[in-house]
Amino acid sequence: MYNLSTVTFLLSAGSSLASVVAGSSKPTRISDKPYFDDISPRNVTAIVGQTAILRCRVKHPGDRTVSWMRKRDLHILTSAIFTYTGDARFAVLHPESSDDWDLKIEYVQPRDAGIYECQVNTEPKINLAILLSVEAAQAKISGPEDVYVKKGSTISLTCTVNVHSTPPSSVSWHHGVAIVDFDSPRGGVSLETEKTESGTTSKLLVTQARLSDSGNYTCIPSNANPASVMVHVLNGEHPAAMQHGGSCGVTPTLLLATMTLLVANFLR
Numbered sequence: 001m002y003n004l005s006t007v008t009f010l011l012s013a014g015s016s017l018a019s020v021v022a023g024s025s026k027p028t029r030i031s032d033k034p035y036f037d038d039i040s041p042r043n044v045t046a047i048v049g050q051t052a053i054l055r056c057r058v059k060h061p062g063d064r065t066v067s068w069m070r071k072r073d074l075h076i077l078t079s080a081i082f083t084y085t086g087d088a089r090f091a092v093l094h095p096e097s098s099d100d101w102d103l104k105i106e107y108v109q110p111r112d113a114g115i116y117e118c119q120v121n122t123e124p125k126i127n128l129a130i131l132l133s134v135e136a137a138q139a140k141i142s143g144p145e146d147v148y149v150k151k152g153s154t155i156s157l158t159c160t161v162n163v164h165s166t167p168p169s170s171v172s173w174h175h176g177v178a179i180v181d182f183d184s185p186r187g188g189v190s191l192e193t194e195k196t197e198s199g200t201t202s203k204l205l206v207t208q209a210r211l212s213d214s215g216n217y218t219c220i221p222s223n224a225n226p227a228s229v230m231v232h233v234l235n236g237e238h239p240a241a242m243q244h245g246g247s248c249g250v251t252p253t254l255l256l257a258t259m260t261l262l263v264a265n266f267l268r
Contacts, residue, residue, distance in 0.1 A: 032062075034122055037059050044131070049137065051106050055130075058120055066118065068101075137224035141217075142159075148232045151210065157204045160199055171219060171221045214232055215230070
């Protein structure tokens with residue numbers, strides 16, 4: 001016969017054993033702890049005026065909170081789905097039931113450049129740092145600011161645009177104040193545009209150059225600052241001779257100055 005104390009002990013032991021057995025069916029796994037699915041770039045480049053997305057994917061967040069902090073002033077920008085800044089350009093992108101907690105910055109400005117941290121309030125806290133670089137949207141025409149070509153040859157101007165994420169929808173060329181007309185009766189004017197991961201390239205070709213083709217040429221992308229060059233069409237003189245001639249105009253002066261100094265030093 002068992003007394004009451006023995007029965008109570010056996011029941012308590014049985015209950016504890018059952019709890020252990022039941023708990024052992026779902027052991028805590030390290031993989032269930034929050035961690036970053038680090039597949040996104042740590043360095044992001046954005047163009048002034050465009051939208052930047054800083055990506056952060058957190059696996060197994062559980063009841064933890066995901067936040068974004070701006071490193072330079074330690075300002076908490078977002079926490080969970082809420083925004084904690086008066087700057088309406090900042091927002092968190094978190095599709096329901098997803099692991100993504102991306103920071104969106106609209107109308108990026110130069111002052112936005114710097115390090116941003118995606119954080120999870122574990123113990124200790126874990127964070128993922130993303131460096132945002134901001135570039136001015138600027139077109140650039142290859143070569144010198146003054147281009148010399150011989151009459152009857154081909155004018156070739158290449159314009160590149162440093163917008164990678166969102167290429168310009170169009171790139172137009174102006175000769176003086178007028179838009180270059182590719183369908184004009186003159187003919188011989190063509191445009192080659194190429195869009196790649198490194199940016200957009202627009203190449204203007206004007207065959208059988210005439211004296212009237214001289215002037216200022218401007219490349220104007222739809223989403224970047226323009227760039228210009230001055231084209232000089234020469235009648236009868238080879239462009240290389242013109243450029244060398246300009247250099248030779250300086251060289252005798254330098255030579256004379258050098259000789260003067262040598263003579264002066266010799267006479268001392």
